[in-house]
Amino acid sequence: MRIALVELYVIQMPLKSPFLTHLGAVKDREGIIVKVTNTDGLSGYGEGVAFSTPWYTEETVATSLHMLTDFLIPLLKKHPIEHPEEASHLFSSIRRNNMAKAALETALWDLYSKGDSKSLAKTLGGTRATIASGVVVATDSTAKALQQIEQYLEAGYQRIKVKIHPNQDYSFLAEIRQHYPDLPIIADANSAYSLNDIDRLKALDDFNLLMIEQPLAHDDIIEHALLQKEIRTAICLDESIVTFADARKAIEQGSCKVINIKVGRVGGLYEAKRIHDYCFERGIPVWCGGMIEFGISRAHNIALASLPGFSIPGDISSSNRFWEEDIILPEVIVENGIITVPSSPGIGFSINENRLRERLLSKSIFAF
Ligand SMILES: O=C(O)CCC(=O)C1=CC=C[C@@H](O)[C@@H]1C(=O)O
């Protein structure tokens, strides 16, 4: 891929409103934009989606910068690759640190697709010209949740995801169901429960949820299999699925009926596609999760979600769900509940240079 330059831009942007889960609040979002430029001057973009603190996974912006600066970029410089599929293997000598790996690997996929004059969606084997869009309501009050649901349904979103935990579950969902009896709802618990809560979780079968996401421990496969045998609601795993091997174990154990695939969590597009292909062959639906990300990661998610097995609306909302102004042009726009998959080369969005400069915290450059 004849790489000449890798640039890392650390940016920060306040959310339009705090994103609340039982694990805490996200009010400000730091992120890493990776720009890889080849010897012809063509550039591809990726995004590091680790948060500023290790509340969702063990990674942070700081650990990602360390991994990229001291290991991943030097490794890529020392061992040039011809196809982005090779990056995943090249980076496997470094344990975990998936979000740092994905930040660089996704930039290579964008660069490769642009060099091949193909959209990233086509390069990945995508078949959809549009993708269905869902949205997350992340608040700690029923009144605010109902208000946001109303707003998002008016905006056309096809599916709503809410956050639940032992102090916000049965009555919260009952209230929502009372207003929206047929609304497709995902309830994301972010590991707020244990098998001691089995009766609480069984009771949620009353609400005909599309799925309950990650009810038990963030690194569990076994206990989710025990729980799935006890509840009617489909379990979806998010945090538990860090690798292809995790996905295979979860499916073979019956730990889940759906998988939320996040490019950053699994280490990049190659691993994300492997998980998709494995699930698709076995009739296991998948959907593309979100990471409160900026437009570059959102663009990669759109391309990934164009694969045939992404049959459930993902957490791929419009740029303005979180941001006053995104760092891409055009911004991602959800219209009538769908997003058009770009057919132009690469991710199909360009960088808003002015906005990037406005929100820039630091920049580092690595010449090859
Ligand atoms: O980005 C979005 O639209 C949704 C993000 C989102 O729901 C999550 C991001 C990161 C951690 C969690 O709180 C949650 C999730 O688990 O999916």
Ligand SMILES: [Mg+2]
């Ligand atoms: Mg989740």
